[in-house]
Amino acid sequence: MSTDERAEAITAFHASLDGPTWRVAGWGSPELQRMRFEALTRTTDYTGGTVLDWGCGPGDLYFHLRSLHHPLTYSGLDLNPAMVALAKTRAVPAVTLGQTPEGHHDYVFLSGVFQFADPSDPLYYLNILEHAYDISGRAVAANFLSPNRPQAATAEDELYPDPSVLTKFAAALTDRWRLDHAYHPQGADFTLALLR
Template sequence: MRLPLHYTGVDLNPAMVELATSRGVPDVSLLPVTETPAGRHDYVFLSGVFQFADPDDPLYYLSMLERAYDISGRAVAANFLSANRPAAARAPDELYADPSVLMRFAAALTDRWRIDHAYHPQGADFTIALLH
């Protein structure tokens, strides 16, 4: 038995929203990034969302991650560029998150979390999962 699936996507790039809509995938809704998905969602994935640094709010990603956790029913997963990335492989405008900051944040939010910092060569990226 196949259960129905509903997917809600949010993207910063209007061209990506148009492309996804044009593919005609059934039961897909795409919202501009200015809108928060209504309701509760089983899983929230944040991929490529935290690429750029904000000099005015260096920890902006923590409030966004907390909001994602609040609207999720089962788990949130987000990926980050790592502060452990070699200096030669960094760009000046990108966000390089410190895994230890996210570990403290995760532990304050839930006792069920995990960080995977092993899948990318030289520890250049990592993913955090926050479970309910």
């Protein structure tokens, strides 16, 4: 599966969803979305600054970050034109269409980006994380579906990376990293943070 094929799969998945923004973004409930957002900020010791929301969807993370009352200069990037349009209707600032961000940001957050597996490039997510780390000044954090997820809650085409692969990758980049596998019911999700 190429990058374009992954983008098509993601766009098709979200096109099949409707309702509130948390559902359009693919989350099971607003509480599950909030838990993931809290894991991003907690694992990075987030205190405000410039934030890139890579895979911003409808911009829900922007509203979560704003509610924390830290200084915030936000930018969002998404490969799905419908998501970018929806975020703009909600007055989410600095949202653009694209796949690979540039510039430099204090924090880079990736929530829900790594949904689909890619049999032709099974570790594709490591390249994305490395790029995110390269453009970050303080920290990067990403959520992943856990391989410990109950069988009934899995799908054949989804990505369930091995946390041990991610910890080896993290340790090769930085001696400051965290893996949080404790916040989600049934251990169905985890967050990796890479700190500067």
